Amino acid sequence: MTTEREDTHREQIVHLLGQVDRRIRRNDALETLALGAWGFVGLLVLLKLTGGWEHVSVRVGILVAGVAAFIGFVVWRYQLASSLFRSAAVADRRADLKDSLKSALSFLGLAERTEWMALQIDRSAQAAVELDPEDLAPTIVPNRLYYASGAGVALFALLSWDPGWLQELERTPFLTASQEGQVEQIEELLDDVQALAPEEEKLEELSDALDRLRRRDIELAESLQELSEAQEALAASSADLERLEMDLEQLGKQLESAPALSDLSDALKSQNAAEAAELLRELAERLSDAETSEELQALLDSLQNADVQNQELADLMENLENAAGDMSAQDIAQMAEALEAMAEQLESMGQQMAAQQNMEQMGEELQQLEASLGQQQSGEQQQQSGEQQQASGQAMQSQAGMMSNQMQMAQMQGDPSSAMPVDAGPAGDTTGPGGGGDDEVMGEATTLDVQLEMEVLSPPEELEPVPEEIFERLSREEKSTLNYEDVGGRASYAEESAMQRESVPWQYRSLVKRYFLSIVTNAESTAEP
Amino acid sequence: MIAIEKEIEQFHKQYNAVQEEMGRVIVGNQEVISSILSCLFTRGHVLLEGIPGLGKTKIVQTLANVLNLDFNRIQFTPDLMPGDLIGTNVVRETEAGEKYLDFQHGPIFCNLMLADEVNRATPKSQSALLEAMQEKSVSVGNITHKLDEPFFVMATQNPIELEGTYPLPEAQMDRFLFKLKIEYPSKDEMHQIMDRTTQVDEAAAVSVLEKGEVLQMRNTVLAVPIAKPVQDYAIRLTLATHPNSPHSHALTNKYARFGASPRGTQALVLGGKMQALLNNRVHVSCEDIRKVAFPALRHRILLNFEGEAEHVDTDDILKEIVADVPESTE
Numbered sequence: 058m059t060t061e062r063e064d065t066h067r068e069q070i071v072h073l074l075g076q077v078d079r080r081i082r083r084n085d086a087l088e089t090l091a092l093g094a095w096g097f098v099g100l101l102v103l104l105k106l107t108g109g110w111e112h113v114s115v116r117v118g119i120l121v122a123g124v125a126a127f128i129g130f131v132v133w134r135y136q137l138a139s140s141l142f143r144s145a146a147v148a149d150r151r152a153d154l155k156d157s158l159k160s161a162l163s164f165l166g167l168a169e170r171t172e173w174m175a176l177q178i179d180r181s182a183q184a185a186v187e188l189d190p191e192d193l194a195p196t197i198v199p200n201r202l203y204y205a206s207g208a209g210v211a212l213f214a215l216l217s218w219d220p221g222w223l224q225e226l227e228r229t230p231f232l233t234a235s236q237e238g239q240v241e242q243i244e245e246l247l248d249d250v251q252a253l254a255p256e257e258e259k260l261e262e263l264s265d266a267l268d269r270l271r272r273r274d275i276e277l278a279e280s281l282q283e284l285s286e287a288q289e290a291l292a293a294s295s296a297d298l299e300r301l302e303m304d305l306e307q308l309g310k311q312l313e314s315a316p317a318l319s320d321l322s323d324a325l326k327s328q329n330a331a332e333a334a335e336l337l338r339e340l341a342e343r344l345s346d347a348e349t350s351e352e353l354q355a356l357l358d359s360l361q362n363a364d365v366q367n368q369e370l371a372d373l374m375e376n377l378e379n380a381a382g383d384m385s386a387q388d389i390a391q392m393a394e395a396l397e398a399m400a401e402q403l404e405s406m407g408q409q410m411a412a413q414q415n416m417e418q419m420g421e422e423l424q425q426l427e428a429s430l431g432q433q434q435s436g437e438q439q440q441q442s443g444e445q446q447q448a449s450g451q452a453m454q455s456q457a458g459m460m461s462n463q464m465q466m467a468q469m470q471g472d473p474s475s476a477m478p479v480d481a482g483p484a485g486d487t488t489g490p491g492g493g494g495d496d497e498v499m500g501e502a503t504t505l506d507v508q509l510e511m512e513v514l515s516p517p518e519e520l521e522p523v524p525e526e527i528f529e530r531l532s533r534e535e536k537s538t539l540n541y542e543d544v545g546g547r548a549s550y551a552e553e554s555a556m557q558r559e560s561v562p563w564q565y566r567s568l569v570k571r572y573f574l575s576i577v578t579n580a581e582s583t584a585e586p
Numbered sequence: 587m588i589a590i591e592k593e594i595e596q597f598h599k600q601y602n603a604v605q606e607e608m609g610r611v612i613v614g615n616q617e618v619i620s621s622i623l624s625c626l627f628t629r630g631h632v633l634l635e636g637i638p639g640l641g642k643t644k645i646v647q648t649l650a651n652v653l654n655l656d657f658n659r660i661q662f663t664p665d666l667m668p669g670d671l672i673g674t675n676v677v678r679e680t681e682a683g684e685k686y687l688d689f690q691h692g693p694i695f696c697n698l699m700l701a702d703e704v705n706r707a708t709p710k711s712q713s714a715l716l717e718a719m720q721e722k723s724v725s726v727g728n729i730t731h732k733l734d735e736p737f738f739v740m741a742t743q744n745p746i747e748l749e750g751t752y753p754l755p756e757a758q759m760d761r762f763l764f765k766l767k768i769e770y771p772s773k774d775e776m777h778q779i780m781d782r783t784t785q786v787d788e789a790a791a792v793s794v795l796e797k798g799e800v801l802q803m804r805n806t807v808l809a810v811p812i813a814k815p816v817q818d819y820a821i822r823l824t825l826a827t828h829p830n831s832p833h834s835h836a837l838t839n840k841y842a843r844f845g846a847s848p849r850g851t852q853a854l855v856l857g858g859k860m861q862a863l864l865n866n867r868v869h870v871s872c873e874d875i876r877k878v879a880f881p882a883l884r885h886r887i888l889l890n891f892e893g894e895a896e897h898v899d900t901d902d903i904l905k906e907i908v909a910d911v912p913e914s915t916e
Binding site for chain 2 (some may be wrong): 061160
């Protein structure tokens with residue numbers, strides 16, 4: 058009976074503690090996972106922001122490391138032994154059971170138990186039945202999980218963010234509407250040329266330069282340089298085109314002598330390579346006719362006399378001359394193949410000509426765009442220099458103003474060393490207005506005499522006073538507004554003597570007296586003559 | 587189990603009766619009274635420390651009255667000899683004229699002994715208490731005399747007077763289960779003290795507990811079980827007071843010369859059992875251990891020179907230890 062009861066108590070306690078343990082482990086796992094996710098996603102965001110995300114190896118490495126860490130974490134958590142004592146401690150603390158469950162669990166592990174221990178287990182089991190595991194160990198979603206989610210959203214936004222609208226905003230003030238139209242036209246031409254001559258490297262570079270110009274990844278000066286290089290490359294291609302056209306025209310003229318090949322001659326003269334190729338194919342089909350062989354003979358004669366500069370055309374004609382030998386050997390089939398090859402070559406040349414024409418047009422467009430951008434750049438430079446000049450002008454004005462203020466202040470304070478003209482320029486600027494460029498610049502005084510000499514005020518010029526001036530000067534003198542009061546007259550003898558106290562020490566009085574007496578005597582003696 | 591419940595109930599009843607009766611005489615100091623009773627019911631001894639006039643002796647005298655046990659008060663003085671404490675052999679003569687040695691029991695042969703101002707006696711006399719307190723016996727010559735149970739020593743000492751005093755040796759200090767500090771009473775308590783002690787009829791306590799009941803209550807306390815994790819906590823607390831050990835606390839390493847002995851852990855566990863019973867529990871909790879940590883360990887930590895120089899209080903060290911030692915190591 059007692060054993061059954063103990064077993065029931067054990068089950069009740071262990072069941073509760075098991076549930077609490079699971080919840081604690083779940084919370085721990087969530088906490089650790091949240092920490093890991095927070096760090097992992099944060100690292101990804103950091104990589105994305107710093108540009109490390111662009112490297113595929115880094116991306117793959119981090120993802121693999123993250124997955125490996127997650128698997129390792131799961132294995133580690135799985136292998137962790139559950140601790141009912143820990144959950145008992147948590148439950149005791151949460152339910153304020155004063156270590157009741159912990160003690161009961163400990164007593165349950167003993168082989169022999171006293172009645173006191175049995176009583177304790179009984180009490181703990183009763184408490185365990187009334188407890189809710191969710192209250193003891195509630196599910197806690199760690200804050201880090203929210204942070205990790207936020208970082209994940211930020212990462213998703215960064216990955217799916219198309220900054221085109223921003224670039225659009227940035228580009229608007231960079232290119233004018235007409236420039237934008239020119240760029241679009243060049244891009245259209247570029248697409249056509251790339252379709253006809255996809256292997257041109259210069260075209261790729263030009264396309265890249267235009268893209269950068271649109272995205273404003275390139276400065277105006279740099280874009281001008283890029284466009285200039287592209288234009289030079291296109292100009293070189295145009296030279297090839299001119300040579301090719303000349304060759305075809307010459308070939309057409311050579312064929313004028315054969316009336317049967319007048320159509321072919323016209324087509325070549327008008328640089329219509331497609332039509333010429335078609336005519337050559339027709340010629341190849343009619344090789345068995347006698348009339349045709351005459352036409353062919355005429356063609357071969359003409360070609361032998363033709364002086365072509367285009368290498369491809371020259372090769373073609375050499376093949377044709379070889380085929381002529383076949384014709385003499387009545388090898389019509391080989392001749393037909395040679396004509397067919399020539400027709401294909403002409404078609405290819407036609408395409409090349411079309412591409413070169415587009416390139417030529419594109420070069421013109423580029424020239425216009427370059428000129429436009431050049432004007433824009435010079436305008437910006439002028440504006441910048443204007444602003445700088447304006448700023449420096451303002452600085453000079455303010456400096457001059459400060460100087461004049463200082464000088465006025467100095468004049469008011471009677472400082473002769475600062476007595477400069479009010480409209481003097483900035484210090485050290487002897488070329489400025491009123492700067493006294495020709496004035497003597499004096500350094501600091503080196504001796505006391507010189508210093509004193511500089512401080513001596515030049516006496517005012519003594520002019521012969523004019524009676525009118527004397528009169529006016531006297532009339533300008535104002536009468537004092539203070540009432541004169543004879544203070545000394547009202548003072549007592551003691552006050553008066555106090556006011557007239559002799560400041561010369563008595564032992565020097567006779568000396569001073571003798572000095573002044575001697576001065577007076579000398580002055581009288583000099584004045585008498 | 588019902589018997590145990592009844593035993594606990596009886597314990598509470600008797601304990602409350604003692605406390606209530608003491609409360610009629612002693613004003614305040616409830617913690618001190620509770621700790622003294624803890625020592626009494628856990629077979630320990632108590633050392634009371636406080637300045638003169640705070641009622642140390644009064645508390646012990648009242649307890650003796652309440653418990654109806656043999657009580658002796660010994661005023662420790664510098665000229666007190668061990669024989670004055672434990673007794674001596676006296677030459678007697680039979681009716682036949684034969685002489686024999688008869689052991690004259692000293693005042694130590696009692697149930698409650700108040701060693702008043704214990705630090706005024708010489709170490710020689712203080713040491714006379716060692717065997718009695720630990721072994722509950724006294725050896726005179728080649729004869730060992732067992733002391734009657736319960737044997738409970740309550741010693742008082744004055745911390746402020748140094749002249750003419752002999753600090754208790756460490757071995758002696760270790761034998762006290764608790765060292766209690768008696769603080770000044772509050773203003774209201776002072777009013778009550780005045781009301782009770784300055785009138786014609788002074789309050790007096792009556793006996794509410796017999797010797798047998800005390801022994802039964804002792805057994806009840808000792809029967810309270812303690813779980814291994816809680817006991818482990820008590821041990822870790824004790825080990826934290828040991829300087830330069832794997833479990834030692836930083837403050838201990840800095841200021842302590844010696845830590846608490848296993849007697850300190852015993853004091854923690856026994857005090858914890860008493861606290862558990864008082865809280866109507868049949869198991870000891872970590873909180874019970876913490877509650878008795880200060881009186882149980884404060885006199886077992888010996889300060890080093892640095893600690894003495896900086897006037898470090900062992901209570902401050904214990905405060906940090908209690909705060910820092912975790913309940914569980916998992």
